[in-house]
Amino acid sequence: MxxxxxxxxxxxxxxxxxxxxxxxxxxxxxxxxxxxxxAPGATGVVAARIEAVEPHPEAADLKVCRVDAGPRAGRLTVVTGAPNARPGMAVAMALPGAVLPDGTTIGVREVRGLASQGMMCSLAELGLGDQPADREGLADLAALAGDPAAVPSAGTDLAEWLGWRxxxxxxxxxxxxxxxxxxxxxxxxxxxxxxGRRWRYPGEHGAGGPGEEEPSGPGTGRTDEPAPGSSQPVTDAPGAAAPAEAALGGPWPVRVRVADPEGCGLYVARVLVDVRAGGSPLWVRRRLVAAGMRPIDRIVDVTNYVMLELGQPLHAFDGDAIADRTVVVRSAMAGEVLVTLDGRERVLEPRDLVIADARRAIGLAGVMGGANSAITPATRVVLLESAWFDPRRVRVTARRHGLLSEAAQRFEKGVDPAAVERASARAMALLAAVGAGRPLPGAAVVRTRRFPPRRLPWRPQRLRQWLGVDLDDATLAGSLQRLGFRVDAAAGAVDVPSYRTDIEGEVDLAEEVGRVYGLDRIPAELPAGRPAGDEVSPRLRLTWQAREALAQAGAQEVVSWAFTRPQAWDALRLPPDHPWRRAIPLLHPLAEEHSLLRTTLLPGLLDVLAYNARRQQPGALVYEVGAVFVPEALPLADLPEEPVRIGVAGYGELGGLHWAEPGRPVDFFTVKGVVETLLEQLGVDAAAVGWERTDEPWLHPGRAAVLEVDGRRVGWLGELHPRVAAAWDLGERPVAAELDLEALLPAVRPVPTYRPIPRFPAIRRDIAVLAPGDLPAATIAGRIRQAAGPLLEAVRLFDRYTGKPVPEGQVSLAFALVYRAADRTLTDAEVDRVHQRVREALAGMGLTLRS
Missing domain, CATH: 3.30.56.10 (Phenylalanyl-tRNA Synthetase; Chain B, domain 1)
Structure with a gap:
């Protein structure tokens, strides 16, 4: 903001x-x-006056202007195509070398054979508007100021006058x-x-402050709402539970009916007649631009101005577009269609709150108006709306339609009900001041909800305990009163001002006192009492160990969104009945890509890889440890399970930027090594670990495996399917893995087992076999361990070869076998006997021994 x-x-x-x-x-x-x-960089624009306008000798659509740019710049010749250039016109002249707010640098340039010494600027070029009318002609400084006498003299630097500074x-x-x-x-x-100073309402000379009543009467701009800082309620209309109505008579009568009292608690309608189209004066444009909003026209600018000034959104309807001059606040009808101001057709639902006339919807309440009642240059009557809409209804509608407008952002947080009528009156006064039209007296006001004063207990001792500072009662009360609260010590109560919709409980009062007293003045002290025990659940301890082990293995930790998008399942090539698709939808997602609770870490990890790849990173290896959300059934009846998963993903090449540092590929075996290192660090017995081929749809056929520990599936690993990689724009054969932390728990040894350093030497024997190409090497290694027995310390695959002279369809695999006894030095004869058993076992598998 x-x-x-x-x-x-x-x-x-x-x-x-x-x-x-x-x-x-x-x-x-x-x-x-x-x-x-x-506009910090804008400079070199001065006030100037056109002295003469002549047609360009070579172009019928151009004009040659003689411009007086003041005593320093002198008289200049400027070529322009602006249709409104005329003698005597006060303009903004960008001298050669000037820099405009958008960064454009102005120089001397030749236009059809004539040198143009600078440029006369439009409102758009001055950063004071971007509507077509703001771009078509030159900015008329006299019209912009509203008074020719207020225009700076020729040669005056306009940076201050235009608000750039x-x-x-x-x-x-x-x-x-x-x-x-x-x-x-x-x-x-x-x-x-x-x-400690007093604040005041804009446009008023009398100051207003916490707990101070201000006088009402002519010239104060007051209606019947409470004084600033008070907590008096906006009263109900009789029969507030039923639809309530109000009417405004006079030359342009209008009737307002609130048919949905739950959705709209207060509605104020005022009428502006004799509307004159046109842009806003300079002072309005300056403030809107400074606040980050685009000037549009007088009507819309004033509604935005008041919203920024008082926090109350307003909306202006074209009065002649309202059928039967009747405004109805109601729930939308199922299937009702409304084209909003952004030009999009919206199909409405009954939970949407709409503003309608006697025939149709003309706006989404608190979100956006309808195109069928928009203000146009032909508008002659404006109906101005100011209202209090239920925050939940606005939030639901805005999120469902993806319309996060400035008005919706304020309504969904709760606007001040006491400001509704004040903002309406303020806007009508400003519309008259800028020459937008003639306000009709009075307003149609419908109240259907009671806004009683909110009272909280006044217990100073509780506030002192929460703050941890021994402040006296007067200091506590004074801090709250400076923020607009009323403290009634005798009644033991604190009245919350109507504009503090965020205050819900007594503990909020302590926070407010702390803000005013100064949070930096509160001493840092540990709370009294016995410290909590240091017991940590096995799952949490395992989570810590997993993070540390993965970081030591060279992976970078990431934290992705706990949400995902429905399109991710198709991108992962999941069948319709896949469990991952059974994801919990959010009722009010911030965006469609965050509309589901994740059932796997994979989409989030791939988003991270894609983010790095788009920024030309040669490679990445990342991991995440986080919960996924698995419902028992949908729609959700009970809380879902939240198992913790460990995800690893990578692509490309790590390192290798220095000539002496070779790059390390991130491939299937890299990630497999990271997973095996993790299991080793967690104390999982290597003999209990097994890998089996798998055909998961998101993984590359033949380059994917499932991880089993003690015969239980605990995760998967593999290179991504090419179509999945393409869906995330990853062209470096990315690899991913995911483990179930809960399934790992039974196999984890939380305390490492001490093994003494071997005292006796080991004996290595190698063995090579010809095996079918589809037989996993892990199966052969397992058979070797089974046949060798306890003397076999380790078995490792160190060579894999295909090609001549190995027959087609077969592969040559070479294993290194390490034999060792813990209590003696093994003899060759002992090792030979065991090694022979291994050879016989492999032969029994149908394998051809090569050594």
Missing amino acids: RVPIQWLRECIELEEDARTVAELLTNLGLEVEAVATV DEVLELSLTPNYASHCQSILGVARELAAAT
Whole structure:
């Protein structure tokens, strides 16, 4: 969120500079990411006046203007195609060497044989709008200022006048501050608490502060809402449970009916007639641009202006497009269709709350208006909406339709019900001030919900305990009152201001006191009491050991989203009945790609590999240890199981950037070695580990295996199927593996077993066989161990060969056998007997012995 300092000064007296203000807000918990200016690099644009306009001798659509750019630049010749260039016009002149807000550098250039000494700018080129009307002609400084006398004299640098040097605070609002700080007024209230000064509503000279009633009456801009900082409720209409109605008479009568009281608690409609199309004046454009919004036209700009200023979203409808001049707030009908302002057709559901007229829906309540009631240059009557919509309904609708508008982001966090009427009145006053039209007196106000004052217990001792600081009652109460709370010590209660929709419980009061008192002033002390035991569950200990072992093996840890997308299952080539497809859908996903809880770590790991590959990384080897979510059945009836899985993935080549450092490929055997190292570090007996071929659909046929420990399947490993690799744009034969931590637990030895260093020498014998190409080497190794018995210490495959003279369809495999006894030196005769048993066992398998 961007907060212009000059706009902020309208709501509170600030003596401090922007950086000091940023520090004050940061100390209160509002993170200020940066202090910036609107257009820091823009320079060289001055006020100028067109003295003469002549047609270009070589181009009918161009004009040659003689421009007075002031005493320093003198008189210049400028070629332009702007249709509105005329003598006497005050314009913004970009001199040769000038830099515009978008970074464009202006020079002297030849246009059809004539040298153009700079450029006269449009509103779009000045960064004050991007609508077609803002790009078509020159910016008329007199019209922009609203008064020819307010235009700077020729030659004046326009950087300040255009707002390019205005300072802006860039806030990073966390969810606990987003509801009450998403406005200029909200930030001013926070500064009032930090400085002890009083804040005021925009456009008012009287200051308002916590617990202070302000006078009502002409000139104050007040309606019937409570005074600032108060917690008086907005009253109900009679029969609030039933649909409520209100009407506004006069020259343009309108009727409002709320047919869904649960979805809309308060609705205010006002009417603007004699509407005049056109752009906003400079002061409105400056503030909108500084706050990060695009100027559009007078009507829309004012609604955005008030939303930024007070935090209350507004919407303007074309009054003549409202059938029977009747506004109905209702639930959508099943299958009802609405084309929203972004031009997209939306199919609605009954849970969607809509604004409708007597015939059709004309807007998604709190989210976006409909194209059928949009403001156009032909609009002559505007119906202005200000309302309180149920946050849950807005959130559901916005997420379902993927419309995260500025209005929806505020409504779904809860707007201040006491600001609904104030914002409506403020907008009508501004519309009149900018010449947008004539406001009709009065408003149609429908209230269907009670907003009672929220009261929390006042127990100072509890606050002291939570804070860990011995503050007296007066300090505690004063801190809360500076934030707008009312403390009634006699009644033992604290009234929460209506704009603090984030305050839910008594512990929140302690946090508020801590913010004002200063969290940095609270001493760091350990809580009293007996420390918790250091017992760790076997699963958690195994998780720690797995992370350490994988890091030691050279893999980098990553943490991917716990969510995935439905398209991932097709990309992994999963059949329709595959268990991974039975994933839990989220009710309100942030985005479609995060709409399911993951049932495997694989999509997240592949996303990480793809991210690295797109950035030209030659290779990567990553791992993740995390939970997946396995439901018993869908739709979800009980909580799902959350088994922990270990995932490893890699591609390409590691290292090799230095001439003396050879690259290390990340292939099937690399990842297999990482998994075997992990098992060894976890204490899993190597004799219990076995690999078997598999044909999982996401893995390459013939380059995939399942891992078994003590005969139980605990994971899989393999090179990805080429189509799967292509779906993630991975062209380096990526490899992945996933292990089930729960299945590994029975085979893990948490405490390593001590084995003394061998005292007696080992004897190595090699054996080579011809075997069928489809016979796993692990099967042969297992038969060797079985035949050799306890004297065999290790068996390793050290050579594999195909080709002449080995017959087609067969492979030559060579194994190294290491024999050793723990209590004596073996003789050749003993080893020969055992080795002969091994040869006979292999021959019994139908294998041809080569040595």
